[in-house]
Amino acid sequence: MKFTSRGSVAIRATSTPEPDGTTLLRVEVRDTGVGIPEQQRLHIFQPFAQADTSTTRRFGGTGLGLAISAEIVEAFHGEIGVESSLGRGSTFWFTARLGPATGARRDARLRRTREHLGGTKVLVVDPDVQNRLILREQLGWWHVTSFGVPDADGARASLAAAREAGDPYDVVLLDHGLPDGEGLATARSLHLDPRFVHVPLLLLSSAYVPLTDDLRRVGITACLTKPVQAAQLRDALVRTVVGEEGVRAVEPRPEEPSEVARGKLVLVVEDNPVNQVVARGLLSSMGYDVDTADDGAEAVELTAVTPYDAVLMDLQMPRLDGYAATRAIREREASTGARRTPVLAMTAAAIAGEREKCLAAGMDDFITKPVAPATLASALRRWTGDEAATSGADTGSGTAGRPTRATVRPTPPTATSTSSVSSCSATSRPTTRPTSTASSAGSWPAAPTPSPASGPPWPTTTRPGWRPRRTG
Template sequence: MTCFLPTEIPDRAIGDPARLRQVLLNLVGNAVKFTNRGEVTVWLHLLAQDARTLTVKCAVTDTGIGIAPQALAGLFTPFSQADGSTTRQFGGTGLGLAIVKQLVQLMGGEVGTVSRPGQGSTFWFTVQLGSATPRDSSQPVHDQFLRGLRVLIVDDNPTNLFVLNAHLTSWGAEVVSADSGAAALERLTQSAHTPTPIDLAMLDFHMPGMDGLTLARAIRADPALCRVDLLALSSGENDAHRRAADPLGFVAWLQKPIRQSTLRTCLRRYRQGAVTILAVGGPQPLAPPMLDGHVLLVEDNPVNREVALGLLELLGCHTDSAEDGLQAIELSATDTYAPIFMDCQMPIMDGFTATAHIRERERQTHATRISIIALTANAMAGDHDQCLAAGMDDYLSKPFSQDQMREMLSRWLSRTGTSSSQSNSGAASVKEAPEPLTPTIHAEQTESTGVVDYSAWDPIRMLKRPGHPDPLGKLLARYVEDSRKLVDQLRHAVESNDSSTLHAVAHRLKSSSPTLGAMTVAARCKVLEALGRSHQIEGASDHFRHLERDFEAVCAIFLATINKETAHDA
């Protein structure tokens, strides 16, 4: 059974839902009853629309026994039957079609049928409905959220192919279709040798010849195709199939008939990077839930900023960004954020000073208190007190994972603000809060046999969007380019005995290095930062030589990875 609802039909209208449901249930029930094999399809079409009304046509098509021409004329009269033999075998229509006709006429419409014996029937009706204001008038009528995504739909049923193609095309996807497993492999192989290969393959699991499970195994076994994401379309639950499919890494499992809303939700989550999705038999929660917060990220380091923005987007947040404390003050004055993630050490104005300004503004204007979470590359006991004194509510040590970011957001999005007028200062306000600031994540010093901790790349790879290049290569290249300049500045600071520059630049390099797993570089920078802070420039040259050696080793690994990723994508 398939239902096709074009996107141009509004999601809301004014009418009698109970009577429409009665008409549809009667027509669909008859179609199912008189169809031993094949399919039943419900088609909707928008015939006309103006500011006040819209006219919709609904057609129920089946591949059943059909109706003889001489029986069509009286089909909508009470107790009329199509054929005596079919009545004995299938049962009759009774008063159903007569009532359908009356209800449709009362709703300003017409009803009719087209049928061929042995081939099937189409019963159709039209209704006039009142136009209604959309639930969310801010949303565009045609949401192109799949723009740039290349999708292969594999199904031996032409109706399913048509409906899925229409939906995905209306959402902006570039769609290729195949009616068999063999044809699908051919399409995928051809696409793999183009600049824009297929990103997602939607596989019907119940096809003659090569079924969806066999096709999925063939795709995963081919090195040229194994990176294609897979989505299963199943017309029945089969535990054996599900268990066999688990190792193949399907991003979703949808059970037919697939509602348009379920398909849209599933693909939107997939597009947002939720790569482990389960949606069986209708709309179900797709874990983990989206958080839907309005967040301000304040971070001067471009690598850290891009990774954090990507993680926040994956979690469902709408995020604005600032590169220093001064920008944060300006943005927080013109918009409402919950929360603000504030880097502590930044040029122009640091996070502590910016937080103090925001708290003072809240006190003077009696504004609702904004939750401010510190982002710090340090995890020392003194940082807790410094964050508290500045008026921050919590802090997150860099580098952080998606789960750690989710935990922090869940904690603070669930809290309501308190008026800053309740306290005389930001620090006092924090102390009076129900739960005092506590460090959420503690830095751990770990020994590593290499200069790169590759596990740091895992959350970055999660940021990959279908139809877009892997962000890891871009971030590695950005790090190499920016960090070479910082290393040159450190060299000059050591040679010129400039402790202030040594402290500031070492901190910047220390901040971005752990995000990409350059832990030894971060450790070397921490030593240089401490020397610069204490104005002990003696001995810095030896530590810098060790840093330079480790940094070149990191760059060699990063550049080799970039070349490998580029060659693979080509």
């Protein structure tokens, strides 16, 4: 942005399926700025390199942005490069090879949107060719037929021609910033013309414009702030073409709670109240009942009186941390012969050795924050669902009906490393980066044997007024 005083900066992303099942992503960033001399393009991907090295340059920087970008792209087995014309602008681009998509496809909303908007005809009136392109591409995704014009004269001509051909426009997307302030004037003139009085107008503006009675009187049914979010544009179009019931129809229907989760009770041990609320909402939406504890000491007390199906344990907490709390729970289970309660660590400290430390304390699984809903659902299903009932039938006293860490933790696929990539190279990098192919095999670390603690590590007194809290 800082190199482009006039014109625009446009970002375009495309994808191409590859024969091996991967997808080649290509992203281009094009500006109309100062451009880069040919001799400077040869080294701008080096660390601390600047296209303008003079002491009087207008634009500062460390010269690390492109170097870091190049390393990231190489890690994705892609290429990075630049095309530039001095005084006219530059186009930086990169590619990345992505594996097959995983997870559920969310096609229901798109399908219903296409059912409502497919075949609708929309006129896009915007003086900027890039804005027209973006809007028309988005409309095309919903199977909307569209045409773009840059000004009010073009809008009148297009509306008249379509009406005479017997294929009139259903909606007009009208930019508020037409030349000479013609946005609202164009809306008034179209609304006063008996040929177009029934064509609804959606006003697009770079600044917030409230939908007032004056705007409604000239045919404007909605005001959208640019850049227009796809969901906002979709809802405005559906509301205009179909009505309010159409907007409700395209909203995703709530998913039914998982059968695995029904009747299961999960304890969330977390000292942050906001995190408690988030975890409670997420687990409740999956169908679990939820209790919460503010620290490890409270978790030890709760698990002594309530047979939880799983415990989600934070690590850093006051009074008693997650490691000590888990050791205390395991000691009690061993001394009383109680059923082993699955304890899943939840931490933002995804550093080397943290997983081993959690397993050594007696935890069964390790989930990093921020927690992805699919990851949490999978982990809980593994430890509380059918897998838990069948995997650990012969694990011995105290663990019957639960999967053991040695059998439930799968070995992940071969990992890819970028050890051949240097963070600071003394040689010049070409404009196009070659693809890196270095890789090494990796495996899930084995679970060490828990070591017993040497006495109760938690406080022996409880807080006044303490009682279990059921929140689900």
